[in-house]
Amino acid sequence: xxxxxxxxxxxLSEEERKAAFARAxxxxxxxxxxxxxxxxxxxxxxxxxxxxxxxxxxxxLKHTSYRLALDHYVRVTARCARCxxxxxxxxxxxxxxDIPCRRSELLLSIYRRHFTLSGILRARLLGDPGLTDxxxxxIADSYYDCTACRRCHFECPMGIDHxxxxxxxxxxxxxxxxAPRALVVSTREQLTGRTANTSAIPLPALxxxxxxxxxxxxxxxxxxxxxxxDQEGAEYLFLPAVSDYIMExxxxxxxxxxxxxxxxxxxxxxxxxxxxxxxxxxxxxxLEHALRKIKEEAExxxxxxxxxxxxxxxxxxxxxxxxxxxxxxxALPAVSILEYTHQALKEGRIRLDPKVVKEAVxxxxxxxxxxxGWIVNQPRETLKAFxxxxxxxxxxxxxxxxxxxxxxxxxxxxxxxxxxxVSGKIKAEQIRSTGAQYCVAxxxxxxxxxxxxxxxxHVDCEILGLHDLIYKAIxxxxxxxxxxxxxxxxxxxxLNRAVTAD
Amino acid sequence: xxxxxxxxxxxxxxxxxxFTSLRLKRRFDTExxxxxxxxxxxxxxxxxxxxxxxxxxALTWAGIFDVYRHSPDKILPWKEITKKTLAWLIPVRKxxxxxxxxxxxxxxxxxxxxxxxxxxxxHNLLWQKGVGFSLPSLPQRVAxxxxxxxxxxxxxxxxxxxxxxxxxxxxxxxxxxWPLLLAVPFATGYVASNPVISPRTYELMMLLHVYAGxxxxxxxxxxxxxxxxxxxxxxxxxxxxxxxxxxxxxxVAETLGYAAMPTWLPQARLRARPEAxxxxxxxxxxx
Numbered sequence: 147x148x149x150x151x152x153x154x155x156x157x158l159s160e161e162e163r164k165a166a167f168a169r170a171x172x173x174x175x176x177x178x179x180x181x182x183x184x185x186x187x188x189x190x191x192x193x194x195x196x197x198x199x200x201x202x203x204x205x206x207l208k209h210t211s212y213r214l215a216l217d218h219y220v221r222v223t224a225r226c227a228r229c230x231x232x233x234x235x236x237x238x239x240x241x242x243x244d245i246p247c248r249r250s251e252l253l254l255s256i257y258r259r260h261f262t263l264s265g266i267l268r269a270r271l272l273g274d275p276g277l278t279d280x281x282x283x284x285i286a287d288s289y290y291d292c293t294a295c296r297r298c299h300f301e302c303p304m305g306i307d308h309x310x311x312x313x314x315x316x317x318x319x320x321x322x323x324x325a326p327r328a329l330v331v332s333t334r335e336q337l338t339g340r341t342a343n344t345s346a347i348p349l350p351a352l353x354x355x356x357x358x359x360x361x362x363x364x365x366x367x368x369x370x371x372x373x374x375x376d377q378e379g380a381e382y383l384f385l386p387a388v389s390d391y392i393m394e395x396x397x398x399x400x401x402x403x404x405x406x407x408x409x410x411x412x413x414x415x416x417x418x419x420x421x422x423x424x425x426x427x428x429x430x431x432x433l434e435h436a437l438r439k440i441k442e443e444a445e446x447x448x449x450x451x452x453x454x455x456x457x458x459x460x461x462x463x464x465x466x467x468x469x470x471x472x473x474x475x476x477a478l479p480a481v482s483i484l485e486y487t488h489q490a491l492k493e494g495r496i497r498l499d500p501k502v503v504k505e506a507v508x509x510x511x512x513x514x515x516x517x518x519g520w521i522v523n524q525p526r527e528t529l530k531a532f533x534x535x536x537x538x539x540x541x542x543x544x545x546x547x548x549x550x551x552x553x554x555x556x557x558x559x560x561x562x563x564x565x566x567x568v569s570g571k572i573k574a575e576q577i578r579s580t581g582a583q584y585c586v587a588x589x590x591x592x593x594x595x596x597x598x599x600x601x602x603x604h605v606d607c608e609i610l611g612l613h614d615l616i617y618k619a620i621x622x623x624x625x626x627x628x629x630x631x632x633x634x635x636x637x638x639x640x641l642n643r644a645v646t647a648d
Numbered sequence: 649x650x651x652x653x654x655x656x657x658x659x660x661x662x663x664x665x666x667f668t669s670l671r672l673k674r675r676f677d678t679e680x681x682x683x684x685x686x687x688x689x690x691x692x693x694x695x696x697x698x699x700x701x702x703x704x705x706a707l708t709w710a711g712i713f714d715v716y717r718h719s720p721d722k723i724l725p726w727k728e729i730t731k732k733t734l735a736w737l738i739p740v741r742k743x744x745x746x747x748x749x750x751x752x753x754x755x756x757x758x759x760x761x762x763x764x765x766x767x768x769x770x771h772n773l774l775w776q777k778g779v780g781f782s783l784p785s786l787p788q789r790v791a792x793x794x795x796x797x798x799x800x801x802x803x804x805x806x807x808x809x810x811x812x813x814x815x816x817x818x819x820x821x822x823x824x825x826w827p828l829l830l831a832v833p834f835a836t837g838y839v840a841s842n843p844v845i846s847p848r849t850y851e852l853m854m855l856l857h858v859y860a861g862x863x864x865x866x867x868x869x870x871x872x873x874x875x876x877x878x879x880x881x882x883x884x885x886x887x888x889x890x891x892x893x894x895x896x897x898x899x900v901a902e903t904l905g906y907a908a909m910p911t912w913l914p915q916a917r918l919r920a921r922p923e924a925x926x927x928x929x930x931x932x933x934x935x
Contacts, residue, residue, distance in 0.1 A: 305882025431897025
């Protein structure tokens, strides 16, 4: 049998398997929580779990629109096993429990048994006792092994979206207290904490960082570039994955440089500056509340558009769910920085020096950008405009392979062995086979995962963002003034003229 | 029952008695059963099929409209949905992307499965007789080839399922049975259309052919075969399912009795669960 890369499937060795699936928790914690999963979970009630799961499931079905898909999927599922071939995790483990269709069946069977007439009648006839605690434990384990990359959706002749089922399963679990502690703690800080962001960066620290970045650019490029904060009436409210402020200085500098070149107005909000939305991974309620915070900030600053930095899931949350939760047709449009830069490049508003980046560069498609067919060609065109050594990886584009840290799993540090040995194993081989020196991954999630992956799988390739490279190559317009304050003011008025269509 | 009839016919003529016992001895009038199978029983099965398909289609469409109505975000990628739907209805470009051998066989299987029963010349005679109109007929040779193709493909699919570990891991009993059951009317129909077989074999084949066909028709709306009408809606359903209604998350927490305790708050909400379960929950589960 041939694997995804056309070579024999890269199965796990016994050693790797042991390391990857080793439990990072103490036995007594597993015993107390009655939950043999590898990620850490906050303590919660374990008694009566099946009933509480069913109550939560029932409440979710009542208020959301999952029922349509569940009914449909239960009726049409044909069990053709094509999804197995598409799943990099099953390709790696060869464990039947990792077949997408089988993973979804864990939840679909509960739906069929407890929420459809035929299932209830059947259970009466056959004396089926119904949902057990073991099944819940199995789901808790299995649904965080999936990276929700939705690659399998393309291979399903019945159009079943296993990523949706994974999302629903995790949502239901979270309502009875089962969710990775890493995600819950971050969400808590973001939604109710003092710093209002997932990395708990206090505002003064953020301002320090911005100042430091601006100085850096001044030093490296010789041009004063600003990171505007709380500039009311700006065109774009800029929100990156907040971890970028700690880990991705180059990306942020690149973005600021692009704005310097285009002259459009943008601003960072001081009250809310985090685009991360773990709700997309495990809870609709979190998804909605995090988006509403963006809305509040956008309204406070009277911006026209929401601009999300290099981050796949944050961009997808904003693009596809902001209209649903924040005003329907009247919601502000959400744009990704990749689209913005591409557009600016096409219009000739930024210039990139093709002589700077000569190394072999490849592009990794973050699932949340590429899978819906939303951002596939834009970053490629941008890269090809100035990287002479651009190489494509296969498969790529919409059929790309997940970095292995999708679906929030990258934030769960205790499962790093699983991410780098199992879910990212084929990805590592794929990057290795391109021979590229730089792998551009314009997603905070992918960047962190791929760096860990390159390290653990010993691949010699540097992972960076699209704007890291742009920063190297961008040709900035010369400064018009000398004093930075006067310069900024002049710039501000100049920018408003540059704003064209809206 | 036999004795009762004979004793009752003592008052009648000798001929009647003899005739009755002859009929009873034969017990099974194959021809009459075939006629029943492709006459009244077929009409019943066909009616159930149509009604069953209408039911699931109506339910699905009602669901689609309901979700669309409740979603504040009405923007759907219609082009993408149409493209994906068509790509699966005519899946020539999808064959090579995963399990190519299986997919190609499955494609041929579906082709024969749809074309042959509808456009076979001898079925058209029945159509004409039963509903008063007929469809264009396939040349007999083509029909023969398609029929053999279906039987061969059905067997391959069956063995593919048995031999491929990933498929085996997700298969239910019905998944193994379906290709075999679907092959029955095709195999028997093929044998029955061969003129050199004995009348007895012909009758037996036709009997199996008609009843297997009826059984399949009546089961379509209640099993995974419903995908014959539902599959074209899958992409739309999936895209709509990602349209989450606003405020649902809060309402879920409220229904569960945790309105003031969203999942991210530090107090373990589940330790503070209310004593009496919310009466609404029972209803939801019943529903």
